[in-house]
Amino acid sequence: MATSQGTRPLANQVAKTVVDSAPVVKIVCACLTVVYLCGLLHDVSSRNLAISAGTFLPQFKIWTALTAGFYEQHVVYVLLDFVALFASSATLQPLWGGSEFIRFIVLVQVLTSLAFIFIFFLLYVLFRAEQLLFVSFHGMGGLVAALAVAMKQVMPDQTIAPLPFGGVSLRMKHVPFSIVAIASLLAGVGLLPTSAILGVCEGFFIGWVYLRFYQRQSSGREGMRGDPSNAFAFASFFPDVLQSFVSTVAGVVYSVAVAVHLCPKQATIVDIDTFNSTNVHLLSADAQRQRELAIKALNSRLKDTGEPEEWPSMDGDGDMPEAAESAKKPGVTAAHIELDMSSADSPASNMGTPQVARADSSA
Secondary structure, three states: OHHHHHHHHHHHHHHHHHHHOOHHHHHHHHHHHHHHHHHHOOOOOHHHHOEOHHHHOOOOOOOHHHHHHHOOOOHHHHHHHHHHHHHHHHHHHHHHOHHHHHHHHHHHHHHHHHHHHHHHHHHHHHHOOHHHHHOOEOOOHHHHHHHHHHHHHHOOOOEEEEOOOOOOEEEHHHHHHHHHHHHHHHHHOOOOOHHHHHHHHHHHHHHHHHHHHHOEOOOOOOOOEOOOOHHHOHHHHOOHHHHHHHHHHHHHHHHHHHHOOOOOOEEEEEOOOOOOEEEEEOOOOOHHHHHHHHHHHHHHHHHHOOOOOOOOOOOOOOOOHHHHHHOOOOOOOEEEEEEOOOOOOOOOOOOOOOEOEEEEEEO
């Protein structure tokens, strides 16, 4: 009786979560359920739902690029996918909107599947082992990792649960790396196929790249895409002891990506309130455009805080004592704003940290 009474509030909470969830989440869960049930049929087995390099184009099974991400072979994994979808949608869907949330899901699912077959086709070309063409991929592990990345972006310091050792707590910023580590452990003991690890890592990376560089911002500066803040740098997903090494490698990869125009350059402007660096995308490599962008950002911040918003033209090369005097804040006797364009044209920026504007103040 006590057990029944104890489980009733939990069941009620689960039911309320399902009922209150957004329609897009219910649709995704319905698709996951339908594909799982189809996989139980003998005539619609994994060869028609999972994806592999040897069947995708040669047998024209184009639909598997979408169905592979929704196909799970065990009901336990289906339930875990439900938990991840409902938990993340409660935060992300109101913030992004339904269309962006479903776009993110479809984008990660399809690109994870296509990246998988590309990698195994490349391995086949290198090693000429025909069995590599028929290694199949399926499951929502990649999407779960990508959703964890998105949650880390939105609420990195949110406490998930206290750990039973060390007096520390598991925070949201630890979850993406933990998912990769747990999936690797499960694959090591045979509870997950090895191909699932690749899918998890691909989803992790694809989700981060989209959120970092390409997601259109619904608020803030017009035309801005992605979240290039230092708190969302690739190295921030790793333990502290690895972050220096990962940051170095990521900086090299980023420089190459900028050189071949896969990623936009990034710049740094100053937060007037806190004097902390905040990254924004460069809409152009032109130095004058960078100056205008910096001034526009400063004017916007001053307008929000009720300060005078008129700044002098950037056509001249001199300092701006009149603007600094007019933008004076309480407790600040002088402020000096200057532009540092020395690193604006350097492609080898470390994850987008070249300085565009710098503000110094003296009490």
